[in-house]
Amino acid sequence: MPVITFDYEDLKELGIDIDKEKLIEVLPMMGSDIEDFDDEGVKVEFFPNRPDLLSVEGVARSLRGFLGIEKGMPEYEVRDSGLEVTVDETVLGVRPYIGMAVIDGVRFNDKKLKQVMEFQEDLHWVIGRDRKKVAIGIHDLDAVRGPFTYQGVEPEAVSFTPLDSVCEMTPREILEEHPKGVKYAHLLREHERYPLITDSRGNVLSIPPIINGELTKLTEKTERILVDVTGTDERAVQQTLNIICTSFAEAGGSIKSVTIKRPDGEFRAPDLSPKNMTVSVERASRLTGLELDPETVRELLMKARMDAEIVSEDEVLASIPAYRVEVLHEVDLVENIAVQYCIGRIEPELPEIATIAEEDSWNRADEFIREVMIGLGFQEVMSLMLTNEENHYSKMRLEVDERVEVAQPISQDRTMLRKSLLNGLLEFFEDNKHEDLPQRIFEVGDVVYPDPEMETGTRVVKKLACAVTHSSAGFTEMKSIAAAVVENLGYEFRIEAMDHPSFIGGRCASIESRGESSSITGFFGEIHPEVLEGFGLEYPVIALEIEFREN
Template sequence: MASVVFSKSELEALLGRKIKMSELEETLPSIGIPVESAEKETLAVDITPNRPDMLSVEGIARAYSSFTGGKAKQYSGKDSGIKLHIDDSVIPVRPFIVGALVRNVKLDEHSIESLMQLQEKLHETYGRKRRKVSIGVHNFDAVQPPFYYKAVEPNSCSFVPLDMKRKITLSEILELHPKGIEYRIILEGCRKYPLLQDSKGQTLSFPPIINGELTRVTENTRNIFIDVTGTDANAIMDALKITALSLVDRGGELFTVEVIGREKLHTPDLEEKLAELPVEKINKMLGTEFSEAQLLKLLAKMGYASSGRKIRIPCYRADVMDWVDLAEDAAIAYGYNNFEPSLPNFFSMGQEKHSEVLEGKARELMIGLDFLEAVCQNLTNEKECFGKMLVEEKPHVKIKNPKVEESTMLRTWLPPSLLKIVSESRQAELPIRIFEIGDAISLEGNGVKEARHLACAIYDSKATFSEIKSVADALLREMGWEVDMKAAEHPSFIKGRAAEIVYRKKRAGILGEIHPQVLNNFGLEQPVALLELDLTSFL
């Protein structure tokens, strides 16, 4: 969830009436807005990811108004005559952009803070930390349309970014500016960077990184140009509507922008979609007997309007995709606490998943064989998974933007994890006998294969191939799996002291004594006998 902070006085100004704090604390959770804290005049609320339209006090006021009896808002925009051209060069980098102009906005310190909060919350949640959507708000009076969105060489253009006093190039922004350092991962591998300029060649924005100081929005700004870029055409349109309408709710006048690329469109698109109201389906889902009129009344509390027997979905509701969403909103409006619990009118019988049954049995057997269960992370690194184990690096799932060197990939097998635990526990009393049942993730062709493995290790001065083989024999016998074992060579094991487990003519596991060099790599002084089984092979 995203936390949104606002003052009660701001909400009252948008609603046009006074509200008691106790009323807010009671009503907001009923709308689906849990109140995290309410101190003096400031509220902090939690907004679920499916309601980006409520990531600002303006959106919350809009929802609160309709829920408490206000009329559903409808929005429209006039043609601004402004054109925004998309150059083909930017298509491979960040292909989509939309824009809007809001005139005659009256801003103060609180409204600017609300706008910036909305922008950042949309970036962090709906925009996937700017990768999917990034928003720029600009002082329109400082630039001259038409606008041009294109891709340029990193060192071919320079401008003064926000919160700096000198011009620097795009590549320098990624190295020197805090926002550039934070978000440069998005443009990693790009030979050219996206840029938004006006007809005079002045830079408005270097999306998705930073805006220019030229178009900084202040309390004196009256006309605001909004650009939204991204990788998802629908998502950027939703973000544009949410941002622009928050300014309209503060008294601004909305104007559309003509975006000219491979296709032409006027943005934002404020058309309300019409949807059928499936009364029978909704009642069946909710276990109710609402009439059509009752459902229309409930949905009106959630900001919907009706057109004949159809529902008009507000243009800012990006989350409404099917009748199920209408059913959910009807339930919220009715109040979850008002539903009477009842037993289902059908009989069903569940059963444990077959793979879970096998894992449970294997787990009990390992415990019976005097092993302690370990639980390891799926995240590891190439050095531990391959290097220390003396095996060649294989295709694997990498973490694109790892935060620590120890976690750069998903493990492809379990033995390195067990050896790491043994290494960290080597001062404990011997023998150390541990096992794990966990995930092993590998790449196969263009897909990812997830398998469940069982691995066990014995760390002791007397640990031998014979001992780990006896463990394998007992486990396989009790599980009822008839397998073949044959001598195998593996760089992680001592030559001549390793065996491959074959089930139905396919390799299903390996066991043996760990190679001395591997022991040395993990700082181990005693022998280790180890077994790994691919449980998925036995399903």
């Protein structure tokens, strides 16, 4: 999860004079986890559902409400900068959306420059999905001259000096030679044109989402900045721009809008208009276990830095600031009410429920599968349902397809829900290369597929996977294991030859069998050497994966 570091003096400069002990006590009540602290400052980890707290200015703004220093929604004046950016049709098929804003009156020193860069990279991950969805550029405005153009160019069409370089490079050279270009080349490589932001004199500001130009690099002398946010999701682009602008405004900057001229129309950014939503007092009381009244709910929402108005005896209307992008439903307002009341003060209660418990049939099936696998000499492992595209697809030699993605992932390792158990077993082998061989492991667990026909949009499927590694592991051994597993589970063992990208050609077979109440499909064989290399494994691996379905 994103970790931000700030000094106690930073908070004092932002209007919060609080002793260290009190701050360490309060921060976890706001939904953070303190990583470390000393006499100078603190390292705090925030959940990615609150990207507005990824800067010290955002933390201070929220703290002032929690401590009762300020209440209600902050007001930010947005004046017109007179600047505009034209979005050319050539970029629409690559990275179609852009937002821009100007911030005047900023003050930078070495520490502030570092904090801004960390803030930018945290947002790249939390909202931007590692720049795929959103990418941010922050420029010294005095180094360029508007109006600006956002266009798609051919890889060799222009050249400029990228950030932290001394020589000019074409966009293609940047993707092939520059460290940032190599890291993020996969975001543009499939396109014939690359996005480019230029000023009225043809100077290059950046090649989103890769890197800015050295020309607009921020320094301690910078006083006016131009913020650009580009991406593939219009809503995420505007949300990110709002968070950045309001954070700089908390530090004393003045926000100025930029006109975005698109082929389908024009608008000004940023748009800091609040969103209105009502919350039921009765529902908030029931969900929190508190005895609330409309006035108390209004006060608690005001502490959460929202404006609030009592509509009736059971409804309070909340005005939600533009930077609070995580408030989507009424229950999110209830959560804010609980946080501002102080979760530590809420007394836990046992529910008054009388039931007769009975083990779920699928759980009984799980236990039987575990008994079979343990009887065959396997050791059970349990991995997280969350994985990432690199381990799930790239390392397994699979094509990326439809999947259930995590909207606001906690880390880069957990960005999607798994559709297979095999990569989790190989990750386990990778982490245990130092242990003795042979290693025989299995896992029983759920995987999730996108399914628009289901009410939830997803389909949960139970799977069994096992894997074995040692110096002479081969197809014949895995075939005997697969036969023992399938027959002990009560199915007939019927196989056919199969080609699978994760397995060696000619050494993979499919399984399909139907029982009285359920059926199975699956495959087994020898893992491909390129897969082994991807997970850093030195010895052969044989594996089996079976999917269970109710008839």
